[in-house]
Amino acid sequence: MASTEGPFDTTREESRPSSARKVTSRSDIFPKLVSLQRALNARSFAVLKVAGGGMPSKRRLVAEYENWAAALGTGCEPFIAAYGETLINHIESSLLPVLWSAEDSASFAEASDFVPFVVQLEPRVLDYSGVAFPVRLGAVGNGYIVFATTGAVDLPGEAILDVHGRCCSVMMDILSLEERRSMPSETLSDREIACLQLAGDGRISEEIAERLKLSVHTVNAYLGSATIKLDSVNRIQAIAKAIRLGYIT
Known part of the structure:
Protein backbone atom coordinates (compact mmCIF):
# COMPACT_ATOMS: atom_id res chain seq x y z
CA MET A 1 0.00 0.00 0.00
CA MET A 183 -33.47 3.61 -9.10
CA PRO A 184 -36.90 3.94 -10.71
CA SER A 185 -38.71 0.65 -11.22
CA GLU A 186 -38.28 1.00 -14.99
CA THR A 187 -35.20 -0.99 -15.98
CA LEU A 188 -33.00 -0.74 -19.04
CA SER A 189 -34.13 -2.56 -22.15
CA ASP A 190 -31.90 -4.93 -24.09
CA ARG A 191 -31.43 -2.32 -26.84
CA GLU A 192 -30.50 0.38 -24.35
CA ILE A 193 -27.96 -1.92 -22.74
CA ALA A 194 -26.51 -2.88 -26.13
CA CYS A 195 -26.12 0.77 -27.15
CA LEU A 196 -24.54 1.67 -23.81
CA GLN A 197 -22.14 -1.24 -24.06
CA LEU A 198 -20.94 -0.20 -27.49
CA ALA A 199 -20.73 3.44 -26.43
CA GLY A 200 -18.69 2.33 -23.44
CA ASP A 201 -16.38 0.50 -25.83
CA GLY A 202 -15.67 3.83 -27.53
CA ARG A 203 -18.07 3.54 -30.47
CA ILE A 204 -19.77 6.67 -31.80
CA SER A 205 -23.46 6.70 -32.69
CA GLU A 206 -22.83 6.03 -36.38
CA GLU A 207 -20.74 2.96 -35.58
CA ILE A 208 -23.32 1.69 -33.09
CA ALA A 209 -26.08 2.14 -35.67
CA GLU A 210 -24.14 0.17 -38.25
CA ARG A 211 -23.32 -2.59 -35.76
CA LEU A 212 -26.92 -2.99 -34.54
CA LYS A 213 -28.51 -2.24 -37.93
CA LEU A 214 -30.42 0.73 -36.56
CA SER A 215 -30.69 4.35 -37.61
CA VAL A 216 -28.46 6.91 -35.89
CA HIS A 217 -31.60 8.65 -34.63
CA THR A 218 -32.80 5.42 -32.99
CA VAL A 219 -29.40 4.81 -31.37
CA ASN A 220 -29.37 8.32 -29.92
CA ALA A 221 -32.92 7.79 -28.67
CA TYR A 222 -31.90 4.59 -26.87
CA LEU A 223 -28.86 6.29 -25.35
CA GLY A 224 -30.98 9.25 -24.30
CA SER A 225 -33.64 7.11 -22.63
CA ALA A 226 -30.97 5.05 -20.86
CA THR A 227 -29.35 8.23 -19.58
CA ILE A 228 -32.69 9.38 -18.16
CA LYS A 229 -33.39 6.01 -16.54
CA LEU A 230 -29.94 6.02 -14.94
CA ASP A 231 -30.56 9.52 -13.58
CA SER A 232 -27.43 10.80 -15.33
CA VAL A 233 -26.67 14.18 -16.86
CA ASN A 234 -24.90 12.90 -19.97
CA ARG A 235 -23.86 9.80 -21.87
CA ILE A 236 -20.48 9.51 -20.14
CA GLN A 237 -22.04 9.53 -16.68
CA ALA A 238 -24.66 7.02 -17.81
CA ILE A 239 -21.96 4.64 -19.07
CA ALA A 240 -20.05 4.93 -15.79
CA LYS A 241 -23.18 4.24 -13.76
CA ALA A 242 -24.20 1.32 -15.98
CA ILE A 243 -20.80 -0.24 -15.39
CA ARG A 244 -21.06 0.28 -11.65
CA LEU A 245 -24.53 -1.25 -11.56
CA GLY A 246 -23.46 -4.26 -13.60
CA TYR A 247 -25.51 -3.58 -16.73
CA ILE A 248 -22.41 -3.41 -18.93
CA THR A 249 -18.73 -4.27 -18.56
Whole structure:
Protein backbone atom coordinates (compact mmCIF):
# COMPACT_ATOMS: atom_id res chain seq x y z
CA MET A 1 0.00 0.00 0.00
CA ALA A 2 2.33 2.68 -1.26
CA SER A 3 -0.25 5.45 -1.01
CA THR A 4 -3.14 5.96 1.37
CA GLU A 5 -5.05 8.09 -1.10
CA GLY A 6 -5.26 6.08 -4.35
CA PRO A 7 -7.77 3.40 -5.27
CA PHE A 8 -7.08 -0.15 -4.22
CA ASP A 9 -5.97 -2.77 -6.71
CA THR A 10 -8.85 -5.24 -6.95
CA THR A 11 -7.44 -7.31 -9.80
CA ARG A 12 -6.72 -10.23 -7.50
CA GLU A 13 -10.30 -10.17 -6.27
CA GLU A 14 -11.59 -10.10 -9.83
CA SER A 15 -9.76 -13.34 -10.55
CA ARG A 16 -11.87 -15.18 -7.97
CA PRO A 17 -14.88 -16.94 -9.47
CA SER A 18 -17.16 -15.87 -6.59
CA SER A 19 -16.53 -12.18 -7.20
CA ALA A 20 -17.23 -12.51 -10.93
CA ARG A 21 -20.90 -13.29 -10.28
CA LYS A 22 -23.19 -10.26 -10.36
CA VAL A 23 -24.47 -9.33 -6.91
CA THR A 24 -28.25 -9.04 -7.06
CA SER A 25 -29.34 -9.15 -3.40
CA ARG A 26 -28.09 -8.79 0.16
CA SER A 27 -27.81 -12.57 0.41
CA ASP A 28 -25.01 -12.43 -2.17
CA ILE A 29 -22.96 -10.15 0.12
CA PHE A 30 -22.80 -12.40 3.18
CA PRO A 31 -20.77 -15.25 1.62
CA LYS A 32 -18.12 -12.70 0.60
CA LEU A 33 -17.97 -11.31 4.12
CA VAL A 34 -17.77 -14.80 5.62
CA SER A 35 -14.92 -15.62 3.23
CA LEU A 36 -13.03 -12.53 4.41
CA GLN A 37 -13.73 -13.45 8.04
CA ARG A 38 -12.21 -16.87 7.48
CA ALA A 39 -9.19 -15.41 5.69
CA LEU A 40 -8.44 -13.41 8.84
CA ASN A 41 -9.41 -16.22 11.22
CA ALA A 42 -11.77 -13.70 12.79
CA ARG A 43 -14.76 -14.26 15.05
CA SER A 44 -17.18 -11.89 13.32
CA PHE A 45 -17.57 -9.13 10.76
CA ALA A 46 -19.47 -5.86 10.45
CA VAL A 47 -19.94 -3.40 7.60
CA LEU A 48 -20.15 0.12 8.97
CA LYS A 49 -21.21 3.03 6.76
CA VAL A 50 -20.61 6.72 7.44
CA ALA A 51 -24.04 8.38 7.68
CA GLY A 52 -24.99 11.97 8.24
CA GLY A 53 -24.09 13.60 4.93
CA GLY A 54 -21.65 16.47 4.70
CA MET A 55 -22.29 17.92 8.15
CA PRO A 56 -19.36 16.95 10.45
CA SER A 57 -21.48 17.24 13.59
CA LYS A 58 -24.03 14.78 12.18
CA ARG A 59 -21.67 12.08 10.87
CA ARG A 60 -21.86 8.69 12.56
CA LEU A 61 -21.16 5.05 11.85
CA VAL A 62 -24.13 2.75 11.31
CA ALA A 63 -24.09 -1.02 10.85
CA GLU A 64 -25.31 -2.26 7.47
CA TYR A 65 -24.33 -5.92 7.89
CA GLU A 66 -23.02 -7.77 10.93
CA ASN A 67 -22.85 -11.16 12.62
CA TRP A 68 -21.33 -10.04 15.92
CA ALA A 69 -24.17 -11.12 18.18
CA ALA A 70 -23.74 -14.83 17.39
CA ALA A 71 -20.03 -14.82 18.21
CA LEU A 72 -19.69 -12.06 20.79
CA GLY A 73 -23.07 -12.06 22.49
CA THR A 74 -23.68 -8.44 21.53
CA GLY A 75 -23.90 -6.27 18.44
CA CYS A 76 -21.22 -3.84 17.31
CA GLU A 77 -22.70 -0.89 19.25
CA PRO A 78 -20.01 -1.03 21.99
CA PHE A 79 -17.30 -0.91 19.31
CA ILE A 80 -18.97 2.06 17.59
CA ALA A 81 -19.33 3.83 20.93
CA ALA A 82 -15.64 3.25 21.70
CA TYR A 83 -14.11 4.06 18.32
CA GLY A 84 -16.79 5.60 16.09
CA GLU A 85 -15.61 9.20 16.26
CA THR A 86 -11.97 8.17 15.89
CA LEU A 87 -12.73 6.10 12.80
CA ILE A 88 -14.76 8.88 11.15
CA ASN A 89 -11.85 11.28 11.63
CA HIS A 90 -9.39 8.65 10.37
CA ILE A 91 -11.14 7.96 7.06
CA GLU A 92 -11.11 11.67 6.23
CA SER A 93 -7.30 11.66 6.03
CA SER A 94 -6.08 8.07 5.60
CA LEU A 95 -7.02 4.73 4.09
CA LEU A 96 -4.65 2.69 6.24
CA PRO A 97 -6.30 -0.20 8.11
CA VAL A 98 -6.68 0.35 11.84
CA LEU A 99 -6.08 -2.17 14.61
CA TRP A 100 -7.43 -2.20 18.11
CA SER A 101 -6.58 -4.48 20.99
CA ALA A 102 -8.33 -5.92 23.97
CA GLU A 103 -7.62 -3.99 27.14
CA ASP A 104 -4.96 -6.43 28.32
CA SER A 105 -3.01 -6.57 25.01
CA ALA A 106 -0.55 -3.72 25.46
CA SER A 107 2.03 -5.18 23.07
CA PHE A 108 -0.53 -5.89 20.35
CA ALA A 109 1.01 -6.41 16.87
CA GLU A 110 4.32 -4.75 17.76
CA ALA A 111 6.34 -7.52 16.13
CA SER A 112 4.20 -8.03 13.04
CA ASP A 113 5.62 -7.22 9.62
CA PHE A 114 2.59 -5.16 8.59
CA VAL A 115 2.87 -2.61 11.42
CA PRO A 116 4.20 0.14 9.08
CA PHE A 117 1.04 -0.21 6.98
CA VAL A 118 -1.59 0.10 9.71
CA VAL A 119 -2.66 2.49 12.45
CA GLN A 120 -3.00 1.16 15.98
CA LEU A 121 -5.80 2.66 18.06
CA GLU A 122 -5.60 3.39 21.75
CA PRO A 123 -6.99 0.52 23.88
CA ARG A 124 -10.64 0.81 24.94
CA VAL A 125 -12.78 -1.25 27.28
CA LEU A 126 -13.50 -4.11 24.88
CA ASP A 127 -12.86 -7.81 25.45
CA TYR A 128 -11.91 -8.53 21.83
CA SER A 129 -9.30 -7.28 19.40
CA GLY A 130 -9.63 -6.72 15.69
CA VAL A 131 -8.95 -4.82 12.49
CA ALA A 132 -11.00 -2.31 10.49
CA PHE A 133 -10.46 -1.67 6.77
CA PRO A 134 -11.53 1.80 5.56
CA VAL A 135 -13.12 2.16 2.12
CA ARG A 136 -13.83 5.52 0.52
CA LEU A 137 -16.18 5.45 -2.49
CA GLY A 138 -17.74 8.91 -2.35
CA ALA A 139 -20.22 10.60 -0.05
CA VAL A 140 -22.63 7.63 0.07
CA GLY A 141 -20.03 4.88 -0.04
CA ASN A 142 -17.60 5.61 2.78
CA GLY A 143 -17.16 3.24 5.66
CA TYR A 144 -15.34 0.29 7.16
CA ILE A 145 -15.43 -3.48 7.06
CA VAL A 146 -14.51 -4.55 10.55
CA PHE A 147 -13.43 -7.91 11.95
CA ALA A 148 -13.31 -8.90 15.61
CA THR A 149 -10.68 -11.49 16.55
CA THR A 150 -9.90 -13.68 19.55
CA GLY A 151 -6.35 -12.37 19.75
CA ALA A 152 -3.88 -10.09 18.03
CA VAL A 153 -4.08 -9.84 14.25
CA ASP A 154 -0.80 -11.40 13.15
CA LEU A 155 -0.84 -11.97 9.40
CA PRO A 156 1.71 -11.32 6.63
CA GLY A 157 1.54 -7.81 5.25
CA GLU A 158 0.61 -9.17 1.82
CA ALA A 159 -2.44 -10.90 3.31
CA ILE A 160 -3.58 -7.65 4.92
CA LEU A 161 -3.26 -5.85 1.59
CA ASP A 162 -5.18 -8.59 -0.20
CA VAL A 163 -8.05 -8.51 2.31
CA HIS A 164 -8.17 -4.71 2.10
CA GLY A 165 -8.61 -4.88 -1.67
CA ARG A 166 -11.34 -7.48 -1.30
CA CYS A 167 -13.10 -5.28 1.27
CA CYS A 168 -13.12 -2.47 -1.28
CA SER A 169 -14.73 -4.80 -3.82
CA VAL A 170 -17.42 -5.89 -1.35
CA MET A 171 -18.21 -2.27 -0.46
CA MET A 172 -18.60 -1.49 -4.18
CA ASP A 173 -21.06 -4.39 -4.42
CA ILE A 174 -23.04 -2.97 -1.50
CA LEU A 175 -23.09 0.50 -3.07
CA SER A 176 -24.27 -1.01 -6.34
CA LEU A 177 -27.18 -2.74 -4.58
CA GLU A 178 -28.18 0.48 -2.85
CA GLU A 179 -28.15 2.38 -6.13
CA ARG A 180 -30.27 -0.31 -7.78
CA ARG A 181 -32.84 -0.09 -4.98
CA SER A 182 -33.00 3.70 -5.32
CA MET A 183 -33.47 3.61 -9.10
CA PRO A 184 -36.90 3.94 -10.71
CA SER A 185 -38.71 0.65 -11.22
CA GLU A 186 -38.28 1.00 -14.99
CA THR A 187 -35.20 -0.99 -15.98
CA LEU A 188 -33.00 -0.74 -19.04
CA SER A 189 -34.13 -2.56 -22.15
CA ASP A 190 -31.90 -4.93 -24.09
CA ARG A 191 -31.43 -2.32 -26.84
CA GLU A 192 -30.50 0.38 -24.35
CA ILE A 193 -27.96 -1.92 -22.74
CA ALA A 194 -26.51 -2.88 -26.13
CA CYS A 195 -26.12 0.77 -27.15
CA LEU A 196 -24.54 1.67 -23.81
CA GLN A 197 -22.14 -1.24 -24.06
CA LEU A 198 -20.94 -0.20 -27.49
CA ALA A 199 -20.73 3.44 -26.43
CA GLY A 200 -18.69 2.33 -23.44
CA ASP A 201 -16.38 0.50 -25.83
CA GLY A 202 -15.67 3.83 -27.53
CA ARG A 203 -18.07 3.54 -30.47
CA ILE A 204 -19.77 6.67 -31.80
CA SER A 205 -23.46 6.70 -32.69
CA GLU A 206 -22.83 6.03 -36.38
CA GLU A 207 -20.74 2.96 -35.58
CA ILE A 208 -23.32 1.69 -33.09
CA ALA A 209 -26.08 2.14 -35.67
CA GLU A 210 -24.14 0.17 -38.25
CA ARG A 211 -23.32 -2.59 -35.76
CA LEU A 212 -26.92 -2.99 -34.54
CA LYS A 213 -28.51 -2.24 -37.93
CA LEU A 214 -30.42 0.73 -36.56
CA SER A 215 -30.69 4.35 -37.61
CA VAL A 216 -28.46 6.91 -35.89
CA HIS A 217 -31.60 8.65 -34.63
CA THR A 218 -32.80 5.42 -32.99
CA VAL A 219 -29.40 4.81 -31.37
CA ASN A 220 -29.37 8.32 -29.92
CA ALA A 221 -32.92 7.79 -28.67
CA TYR A 222 -31.90 4.59 -26.87
CA LEU A 223 -28.86 6.29 -25.35
CA GLY A 224 -30.98 9.25 -24.30
CA SER A 225 -33.64 7.11 -22.63
CA ALA A 226 -30.97 5.05 -20.86
CA THR A 227 -29.35 8.23 -19.58
CA ILE A 228 -32.69 9.38 -18.16
CA LYS A 229 -33.39 6.01 -16.54
CA LEU A 230 -29.94 6.02 -14.94
CA ASP A 231 -30.56 9.52 -13.58
CA SER A 232 -27.43 10.80 -15.33
CA VAL A 233 -26.67 14.18 -16.86
CA ASN A 234 -24.90 12.90 -19.97
CA ARG A 235 -23.86 9.80 -21.87
CA ILE A 236 -20.48 9.51 -20.14
CA GLN A 237 -22.04 9.53 -16.68
CA ALA A 238 -24.66 7.02 -17.81
CA ILE A 239 -21.96 4.64 -19.07
CA ALA A 240 -20.05 4.93 -15.79
CA LYS A 241 -23.18 4.24 -13.76
CA ALA A 242 -24.20 1.32 -15.98
CA ILE A 243 -20.80 -0.24 -15.39
CA ARG A 244 -21.06 0.28 -11.65
CA LEU A 245 -24.53 -1.25 -11.56
CA GLY A 246 -23.46 -4.26 -13.60
CA TYR A 247 -25.51 -3.58 -16.73
CA ILE A 248 -22.41 -3.41 -18.93
CA THR A 249 -18.73 -4.27 -18.56
